[in-house]
Amino acid sequence: MRVLIVGVGTRGDVAPYAGLGTRLREAGHEVVIAAHEPYAELVTEAGLGYVPLPGDPLRALTGRLSISAFKEYSEQLVEGLAGLAGQEADLLLLGVAGAPGCHVAEAMGVPSMGVHLQPVDPTGDFPPVMSLFQRSLGRWGNRRAARLAFELPAAGPLLAGLGTKMRARLGLPPMTPRALYRHRESTRWPVFHGISPLVLPRPADWRPGLEITGYWWPPRPRGWQPEPVLRDFLTSGPPPVFVGFGSLAGTRAEQYTELAVQALRRAGLRGVLQTGLRGHISDDVLAIGDVPHDWLFPRLAAVAHHCGAGTAASGVRAGVPTVAVPVMNDQPFWASRLTALGVAPAAVPFRRLTPARLAAALTTAVTDPACRRRAQALSAQVSAEDGAAPVVEAVNRLQTTRRPG
Numbered sequence: 001m002r003v004l005i006v007g008v009g010t011r012g013d014v015a016p017y018a019g020l021g022t023r024l025r026e027a028g029h030e031v032v033i034a035a036h037e038p039y040a041e042l043v044t045e046a047g048l049g050y051v052p053l054p055g056d057p058l059r060a061l062t063g064r065l066s067i068s069a070f071k072e073y074s075e076q077l078v079e080g081l082a083g084l085a086g087q088e089a090d091l092l093l094l095g096v097a098g099a100p101g102c103h104v105a106e107a108m109g110v111p112s113m114g115v116h117l118q119p120v121d122p123t124g125d126f127p128p129v130m131s132l133f134q135r136s137l138g139r140w141g142n143r144r145a146a147r148l149a150f151e152l153p154a155a156g157p158l159l160a161g162l163g164t165k166m167r168a169r170l171g172l173p174p175m176t177p178r179a180l181y182r183h184r185e186s187t188r189w190p191v192f193h194g195i196s197p198l199v200l201p202r203p204a205d206w207r208p209g210l211e212i213t214g215y216w217w218p219p220r221p222r223g224w225q226p227e228p229v230l231r232d233f234l235t236s237g238p239p240p241v242f243v244g245f246g247s248l249a250g251t252r253a254e255q256y257t258e259l260a261v262q263a264l265r266r267a268g269l270r271g272v273l274q275t276g277l278r279g280h281i282s283d284d285v286l287a288i289g290d291v292p293h294d295w296l297f298p299r300l301a302a303v304a305h306h307c308g309a310g311t312a313a314s315g316v317r318a319g320v321p322t323v324a325v326p327v328m329n330d331q332p333f334w335a336s337r338l339t340a341l342g343v344a345p346a347a348v349p350f351r352r353l354t355p356a357r358l359a360a361a362l363t364t365a366v367t368d369p370a371c372r373r374r375a376q377a378l379s380a381q382v383s384a385e386d387g388a389a390p391v392v393e394a395v396n397r398l399q400t401t402r403r404p405g
Helices: 011-026 037-044 057-062 067-086 101-108 138-151 160-170 177-186 228-235 246-267 293-299 309-318 331-340 355-367 369-383 389-402
Strands: 002-006 030-036 049-053 091-094 112-116 191-193 210-212 241-244 271-274 279-282 285-287 302-305 322-324
Touching: 002 011, 002 067, 011 030, 011 037, 011 309, 011 389, 030 037, 030 067, 037 049, 049 067, 067 101, 067 160, 091 101, 091 389, 101 112, 101 160, 112 389, 138 177, 191 389, 228 271, 228 285, 241 246, 241 355, 246 271, 246 279, 246 285, 246 355, 293 309, 302 309, 302 355, 309 322, 309 331, 309 369, 322 331, 322 355, 355 369
Parallel strands: 002 030, 002 091, 030 049, 091 112, 112 191, 191 210, 241 271, 241 302, 271 285, 302 322
Antiparallel strands: 279 285
């Protein structure tokens, strides 16, 4: 089948889809990923087809209080997603932020499935993970709040409120968000979640068709080798800790780097930083660019990061303690899950981050043997899962049922 994955978002969103796409390609399918241009190499390095989406999601996120920045990005995304209707595809796979792609699939006359990195469907187990507030509203309140996020025109998960513009752009009849949600539920639209059930058990009140399969691991770039300076640093002393803030790092590189360096000095730890700068900061601190987390993280004493879905998964896989520094969206949710599993101390929200707080959390993570044992045990179990297999099987079944004759 010709499979088009709509990978709206930043690096942490696109990388798991590159891993999933690789598995689908190995199963004999032709895979193309639509993503924003800064992440094209993630796709092409995996040997997958690539279609560019306009706009800069990082600019919209870092300027999230700027209505004009978000409006501009939204308008660009509508045009970019609508343009996908001209692609040749037999199936669309849609992430949470790519939800408007369901209208594209309708316009193309092809089926679609959800491939989510966040659990946004209503459940009483936890409040909406993409909301500003993570406090439970009770089981009824949690479910109701999550459903309203789908049904209200301006409140859909991330960009679902763009549906009206999308349908008009594609020449489709109007459909309210509520009608779309009801259709989604009545047809039991399949959604696969690239999340380990050991990290997030499947909510018992979810309807059939919502599955938690296990993580989709990003492929390592072809021919990648660590730079000698990094390899030498890792072997020149005790295992360092990692400090990084994901795609936001480049927005205030010097400020974030100085904060991390002060924290490491307070804790007396060596560090590898992914905070936007490059090179030796001091004898005990090395700043790096993009390095595959599956290679780097197992070589470290602990990892401190923003707790985006993909980075949180990499930390779990590595079997090292995590220090969660959540910033926005689903990050506080994943931070709470890692803390509940005992593989991370209490999270330090980014807005409250200071060198002293980060140093204290890093010290706890590095010196608590029980936390390390739990992290190692969870890693062994998660690494044995094959999260891509159920998606591949579903696509194979769809190909069989659609085959002429």
